[in-house]
Amino acid sequence: MSLTKKRxxxxxxxxxxAFTIANTLILTAFVVITLYPIINTVAISFNDGLDxxxxxxxxxxxxxxxxxxxxxxxxxxxxxxxxxxxLRTVLATVIHLSVTALLAYVLTQKDYIFAKHISFFYxxxxxxxxxxxxxxLVYKELGLTNSFWVYVIPGAVSAFNMLVMRxxxxxxxxxxxxxxxxxxxGYLTIFVRIIAPLCKPVFATVALFIAVYQWNSWFDAMLYxxxxxxxxxxxxxxxxxxxxxxxxxxxxxxxxxxxxxxxxTSVRAAATxxxxxxxxxxxxxxxxxxxxxxxxxxxxx
Amino acid sequence: xxxRAKKTRQKQxxxxxxxxxxxxxxxxxxxxVIYGIIFxxxxxxxxxxxxxxxxxxxGLWESPFVGLQxxxxxxxxxxxxxxxxxxxCMGIINLVLSFFFSILFAILLNxxxxxxxxxxxxxxxxxxxxxxxxxxxxxxxxxxxxxxxIINQVLVALHILEKPINWFAYPKYFWWIVxxxxxxxxxxxxxxxxxxxITSISPDLYEAAAMDGAGRLRKIWHITLPxxxxxxxxxxxxxxxxxxxxxxxxxxxxxxxxxxxxxxxIDIYVLKWGISQGDYSLGTAAGIFKSLVSIILIWxxxxxxxxxxxxxxx
Numbered sequence: 001m002s003l004t005k006k007r008x009x010x011x012x013x014x015x016x017x018a019f020t021i022a023n024t025l026i027l028t029a030f031v032v033i034t035l036y037p038i039i040n041t042v043a044i045s046f047n048d049g050l051d052x053x054x055x056x057x058x059x060x061x062x063x064x065x066x067x068x069x070x071x072x073x074x075x076x077x078x079x080x081x082x083x084x085x086x087l088r089t090v091l092a093t094v095i096h097l098s099v100t101a102l103l104a105y106v107l108t109q110k111d112y113i114f115a116k117h118i119s120f121f122y123x124x125x126x127x128x129x130x131x132x133x134x135x136x137l138v139y140k141e142l143g144l145t146n147s148f149w150v151y152v153i154p155g156a157v158s159a160f161n162m163l164v165m166r167x168x169x170x171x172x173x174x175x176x177x178x179x180x181x182x183x184x185x186g187y188l189t190i191f192v193r194i195i196a197p198l199c200k201p202v203f204a205t206v207a208l209f210i211a212v213y214q215w216n217s218w219f220d221a222m223l224y225x226x227x228x229x230x231x232x233x234x235x236x237x238x239x240x241x242x243x244x245x246x247x248x249x250x251x252x253x254x255x256x257x258x259x260x261x262x263x264x265t266s267v268r269a270a271a272t273x274x275x276x277x278x279x280x281x282x283x284x285x286x287x288x289x290x291x292x293x294x295x296x297x298x299x300x301x
Numbered sequence: 302x303x304x305r306a307k308k309t310r311q312k313q314x315x316x317x318x319x320x321x322x323x324x325x326x327x328x329x330x331x332x333x334v335i336y337g338i339i340f341x342x343x344x345x346x347x348x349x350x351x352x353x354x355x356x357x358x359x360g361l362w363e364s365p366f367v368g369l370q371x372x373x374x375x376x377x378x379x380x381x382x383x384x385x386x387x388x389x390c391m392g393i394i395n396l397v398l399s400f401f402f403s404i405l406f407a408i409l410l411n412x413x414x415x416x417x418x419x420x421x422x423x424x425x426x427x428x429x430x431x432x433x434x435x436x437x438x439x440x441x442x443x444x445x446x447x448x449x450x451i452i453n454q455v456l457v458a459l460h461i462l463e464k465p466i467n468w469f470a471y472p473k474y475f476w477w478i479v480x481x482x483x484x485x486x487x488x489x490x491x492x493x494x495x496x497x498x499i500t501s502i503s504p505d506l507y508e509a510a511a512m513d514g515a516g517r518l519r520k521i522w523h524i525t526l527p528x529x530x531x532x533x534x535x536x537x538x539x540x541x542x543x544x545x546x547x548x549x550x551x552x553x554x555x556x557x558x559x560x561x562x563x564x565x566x567i568d569i570y571v572l573k574w575g576i577s578q579g580d581y582s583l584g585t586a587a588g589i590f591k592s593l594v595s596i597i598l599i600w601x602x603x604x605x606x607x608x609x610x611x612x613x614x615x
Contacts, residue, residue: 037451038440
């Protein structure tokens with residue numbers, strides 16, 4: 001590879017240079033289009049709300065203020081949402097990961113007589129599902145509606161994550177398990193003591209998938225816990241803020257008359273920044289994990 | 302592949318002796334089977350509701366059966382026909398746009414020679430994937446806003462538009478807004494799998510092409526693209542089955558009264574009739590229709606791939 005590269009650099013044709021220039025321009029445009037709206041949101045979140053309505057704020061705030069943030073942090077509903085979101089993300093990640101990993105481990109046992117049946121039983125769920133209404137009714141019967149547990153219990157065993165982990169575990173040498181079995185260790189002990197520690201990379205991948213899903217979900221809060229404000233989530237609160245912006249955001253006059261320094265737009269910008277901050281700060285360091293996970297998951301089934 | 306062959310050869314018979322020997326594995330499996338039945342298979346049994354006039358006070362056992370009446374009502378509803386059209390069209394637009402941009406991005410990124418620049422662009426490209434649709438649709442609203450939206454400002458400055466447009470007021474723009482929102486959010490993420498496919502192409506091929514005097518565009522056309530063709534096909538197969546699933550969050554969050562006729566999808570219809578109006582049977586019937594079409598699409602795509610001699614899923 002490096003040899004080819006060197007040869008390339010030495011004799012660059014006109015076409016090659018033109019390609020490089022065009023490619024650089026296209027990718028620069030890509031970066032600008034991706035980053036601009038995000039930077040703009042950050043700038044607005046630090047800008048005086050009324051001043052922002054005049055427009056013309058691009059990459060940097062014009063009238064710097066922290067008022068939007070203090071308004072957001074003073075909202076009880078958003079704080080409740082944050083608490084619930086953190087709680088569900090942590091609990092679900094731990095539970096879903098360990099449960100699904102255990103299933104994946106059981107299904108990698110080559111001589112297990114039911115391994116194929118159970119695999120099929122779960123893979124089917126990837127293609128057919130009961131749909132919104134029957135699922136809703138089942139949760140209602142189980143007492144999961146109007147409850148925190150609707151965020152954690154459904155989806156604990158996911159076929160896709162199971163396949164990703166099973167593929168990884170299949171790649172581990174059998175001899176590890178065999179020698180432990182000779183020492184008389186049971187399956188659970190082997191899983192906890194020997195297999196799980198070796199699976200850290202794939203666990204990191206799956207944990208990331210679960211955590212991001214949990215952190216960003218809002219529909220379950222709206223569908224199952226609409227009446228329960230104490231179980232609201234961060235994204236659902238953000239959604240309520242958003243709809244209040246689209247409904248009245250254009251109406252600058254009413255806001256001006258109310259003499260308030262913050263506007264729905266500026267508050268939403270601050271809430272957006274706070275909500276996405278944890279994930280945005282973390283993901284660059286987890287790149288190799290999700291890349292590995294997607295590659296395994298994509299090739300397999 | 303070899304592993305699988307070995308497995309079938311020593312196919313295990315289920316005997317009592319085996320069951321006793323593997324009792325620990327079986328004991329661990331039992332909760333998983335119960336869980337799967339409750340959370341995945343009982344809802345499937347709920348499909349029965351579509352053939353009933355389900356009333357919560359009677360439950361599944363006592364509600365009267367009405368045959369295909371709910372399906373007849375569904376298809377005599379002109380709104381539902383529109384909803385099918387919207388779901389299909391947006392699904393196809395999303396599929397085509399996301400494939401095109403992810404593949405293009407992966408190929409262009411692969412051509413970047415400076416490692417740090419490549420790493421930077423790659424990291425930036427994943428960022429939007431980690432933002433929720435709530436945040437992304439908020440950003441889309443900002444960017445397209447009538448007063449301060451950057452798109453309007455740029456288009457007016459370039460004299461493409463005479464005056465700012467309220468993009469969300471015209472049905473003709475809606476599908477494309479949804480499509481490009483998807484592109485903005487998922488292009489980088491979608492490119493991951495193609496990038497890893499590209500890195501597994503043998504460098505010898507490029508070297509040989511270079512000897513023959515092929516430029517970079519020719520190498521992309523004759524080596525890179527054929528190299529990732531199997532990946533493209535497999536992903537296409539998986540995603541064709543999902544075409545009808547691509548229609549809930551974005552449309553729900555971006556839609557408004559003015560564009561209702563083009564923004565409503567099957568999932569939104571189910572939500573509206575099933576949950577809000579309380580007609581569980583009609584909602585379930587619409588859901589079944591969606592599942593059936595998805596299965597047919599997967600099957601069609603799979604047979605087409607088989608006929609074309611490409612890789613397939615089953």
